[in-house]
Amino acid sequence: AQSVTQLGSHVSVSEGALVLLRCNYSSSVPPYLFWYVQYPNQGLQLLLKYTTGATLVKGINGFEAEFKKSETSFHLTKPSAHMSDAAEYFCAVIKAAGNKLTFGGGTRVLVKP
Amino acid sequence: DVKVTQSSRYLVKRTGEKVFLECVQDMDHENMFWYRQDPGLGLRLIYFSYDVKMKEKGDIPEGYSVSREKKERFSLILESASTNQTSMYLCASSLVNKPYEQYFGPGTRLTVT
Numbered sequence: 509a510q511s512v513t514q515l516g517s518h519v520s521v522s523e524g525a526l527v528l529l530r531c532n533y534s535s536s537v538p539p540y541l542f543w544y545v546q547y548p549n550q551g552l553q554l555l556l557k558y559t560t561g562a563t564l565v566k567g568i569n570g571f572e573a574e575f576k577k578s579e580t581s582f583h584l585t586k587p588s589a590h591m592s593d594a595a596e597y598f599c600a601v602i603k604a605a606g607n608k609l610t611f612g613g614g615t616r617v618l619v620k621p
Numbered sequence: 622d623v624k625v626t627q628s629s630r631y632l633v634k635r636t637g638e639k640v641f642l643e644c645v646q647d648m649d650h651e652n653m654f655w656y657r658q659d660p661g662l663g664l665r666l667i668y669f670s671y672d673v674k675m676k677e678k679g680d681i682p683e684g685y686s687v688s689r690e691k692k693e694r695f696s697l698i699l700e701s702a703s704t705n706q707t708s709m710y711l712c713a714s715s716l717v718n719k720p721y722e723q724y725f726g727p728g729t730r731l732t733v734t
Contacts, residue, residue: 517661540721551725607720611663
């Protein structure tokens with residue numbers, strides 16, 4: 509069975525500072541990996557994805573994530589936080605031939621001016 | 622612009638009532654999903670459907686049923702609502718060959734008293 513662990517349910521960053529959200533997964537086979545974002549009062553939307561190829565993937569709004577197989581990690585980063593980045597972020601995995609996502613518990617990001 | 626709509630944003634029901642949550646997508650997607658979202662637990666899959674009249678249990682199907690009579694519509698049914706079903710319910714849809722790229726509705730916050 510797959511599982512996803514997000515370290516830290518809440519993260520507070522200053523505007524302009526680095527955003528780092530941690531995600532580790534456990535899977536018997538290398539999965540596909542995703543980050544979704546949920547802005548207040550909205551549904552989730554796909555931020556970025558890793559399926560195959562380059563392990564550093566770029567997403568919308570300046571976010572990027574790196575798949576590290578040896579560490580079973582897929583951490584999300586953004587060099588400079590903006591107030592509009594305040595949201596909840598979910599890491600998710602799926603098996604290559606699977607049809608169901610498994611989500612982590614989510615990390616809520618607060619951006620301080 | 623792709624769209625997933627849910628029938629209600631907020632719903633308050635009494636214990637024992639039968640509750641219907643409706644979801645409609647306009648993207649001609651084959652897959653549709655129902656999740657519940659609880660703080661610290663992320664999203665957990667209740668049921669999903671890969672075609673009209675086809676359904677598959679997710680991780681937490683107990684106490685729920687679903688109906689998919691038309692491709693664009695997927696209903697979640699709580700046969701006899703209980704207080705532990707108070708939660709945010711999210712519907713999503715995807716193409717059958719991209720189950721990880723899900724489009725979410727805004728959610729229905731259900732309170733059972």
